[in-house]
Amino acid sequence: MKPVDFLICGDVLITHLNNAPIPMGAVAVKGDTVVAAGPLPELAKSFTADRTINRPFGLILPGLINSHTHAAMTLFRGLADDLPLKTWLEGHIFPAEARLTPKLVALGTELACAEMIRCGTTSFVDMYLFEDTVASVVDRVGLRAWLGEGVFDFPSPSFSSGELAIKETERLMDKWKGHSRITITVDPHTPYTCRAELLRQSQRLAKARDALIIIHLAETEWENLEIRRLCGVSPVKHLDRLDLLGDRLIAIHCVSLSEDDISLLARRDVRVVHCPESNLKLASGVAPVPEFLEAGITVALGTDGAASNNDLDLMSEMDTAAKLHKGIKRNPTLISASDALSMATAWAAKALHREDLGCLREGSRADLAVVDMNQVHLRPCYNPVSHLVYVARSGDVQDVMVAGHMLMEDRVLTTIDEERLLKGLSGVVRELGLKA
């Protein structure tokens, strides 16, 4: 009998890529690592655990990965809706963001972390401002994160130039180097807010540090037309000319693309993040995800920020991703429930070049969630993957573990004081010059 730290026992276990459920599944965890995942009767013969967590109605699954968000924008959730993009951004979001401080970003990020833990998210990929502050919050609350300071041609609320934001990125890489849960990325904002030289600088830094480079790409038809007007080619082709396309590039949105763009993304092995709810809400359109999969592109899933979603609920996002393409293309076999779950687990891990995530098997990181299936809306259950995608919501998650630490146990957060956090918010809204 080998000693382990945790034995987590459920009614059913979903381990990895093929998403086949294992009845009476359990996971043995030592340190930050999964030692074994499989049927409890087998594990019980091999391991003796310091702590056993029994969830007789629990569905154990790999922790979800939110591959695109702007965490601190929880502060602006529902601030302005149902408006044209330009009015929304320039009339509401930019003026509010101009008042951001590291303290406010810390609060917004903690709020986002609490919400994400509550929906079974164990990793997130963040592009925003004051990312050093974001990293400190992530370090403290225990989530896993990829963090990138937004790089723009114009001054941002945190830096007066894109060059300084790139310098900051380099500093963050040094500062957070070797942290087991925090990875710094290079985040040029978009092809239209970063001139060619800034994109080249971003790429040079990413290459030098073997870092991921993350960019919003082809989010709208306007962007597509604007880049064609300015550069004579599509946004995708523009990035290719600048040598940005490659398997270390994570392209967010990818809504307005030609067939040639899709082929090029596939040839260069660019990883794509699908944000269906934000794309719908901001009226950008629907990304051609079935075509991406057909072309062999790795597709991950993101909520985008709470200002354009308006939640960070990856379970609801899986639901939307699985339903939307069926309806639009009038083909019910597109994006199965298993595909949608993979976008939030194994495929996201592949996009991040971290195949020790998004799955539960010997050697993978101990990032997992347990969903309480003993609820009226989750019974009967013929297919747990179907229920996860089409029915389960954040309130159904009972436990969350990241790197072998319980961040939520029986619906109680262990690293975030929610009461204090919620009380802190009213003052913050005033500081932002807003009314709640």
Next chain:
Amino acid sequence: MKPVDFLICGDVLITHLNNAPIPMGAVAVKGDTVVAAGPLPELAKSFTADRTINRPFGLILPGLINSHTHAAMTLFRGLADDLPLKTWLEGHIFPAEARLTPKLVALGTELACAEMIRCGTTSFVDMYLFEDTVASVVDRVGLRAWLGEGVFDFPSPSFSSGELAIKETERLMDKWKGHSRITITVDPHTPYTCRAELLRQSQRLAKARDALIIIHLAETEWENLEIRRLCGVSPVKHLDRLDLLGDRLIAIHCVSLSEDDISLLARRDVRVVHCPESNLKLASGVAPVPEFLEAGITVALGTDGAASNNDLDLMSEMDTAAKLHKGIKRNPTLISASDALSMATAWAAKALHREDLGCLREGSRADLAVVDMNQVHLRPCYNPVSHLVYVARSGDVQDVMVAGHMLMEDRVLTTIDEERLLKGLSGVVRELGLKA
């Protein structure tokens, strides 16, 4: 000081059609009726209550109306997904339905009622089988419902012919006449499963009894082509020739319509129920709801059955309804959060000719829900209607009242024993010849 039965006090109150939030709102209830709804300081001067329910972080809203479902299909939730409609229906749903009994329908309906109460639903409109049994469950659990026995050309699991189903409808009308919460409707299934004579009989009964007539209409392009092939006109025009179109007709789905069909529905004042998630999941397409509203058609919202959604969460349905049309039409101003809420409240009440529902004002029925807004995903709050539609989910509902009776209080159901209900389900799945 007038005595009332209940004073329900929240942080904010949404009363009716314009959905403007009232801070520190409260509702005074006597019997099954709202005596007053407005700011608490005003109400506190006029009323003394037997029971006061204080929800300092509560958002009080009119109870949601699920305008289309097949409640007992909760039994088949997730039984088969991501399949072509014909395979799904004929290979999975029909064979399972063939084994239905009144006992099984009672269980599935009770399960649906528990789920609907948990998401703030106070009224639902059901088209299914063994509706007398459904009515008994509704009578007992305390919801408000419009119930119709499905009428088909071929034998259903409950009746051997359409004529017998119509006879049963008449019997149900007599039996449940005068029930304060149960209304019987006439439910011919579709234009392609009911020959002209059956549709005419349905219409005659509806007219004679001043009842609503409810039909699935133009759900798919296949139906549109099939009716054109058989009758030479569109499904809408076909019903018009049979004199079915009118303000007592509730048409479900309405996805595949021509501009002429939309004009005709508007001219005849037909009420339409939008079921966006089911239409997406079954790959039927997207109903032209912005065009309906432009034409002045009353639009309500429904989840459809749990077999094609796969939940009965009207809050998630509002979210989808508000986002989907923006994205498809690339216009962020379409279907505002307030529109989506109205589809689930005031507009649904109008569709049902019951303007004492879907709102909270003097004289309306005391059907309401309270949402607990003191949660990380619902803070900060600049606009409660935005949060209700874009963020809140069933787990956020704290209290539900129907006709002056609390059906859920602080998240505990008062009329349904959930533990017993959940335990009862495993045997049922075996009885259906299925595996869970």
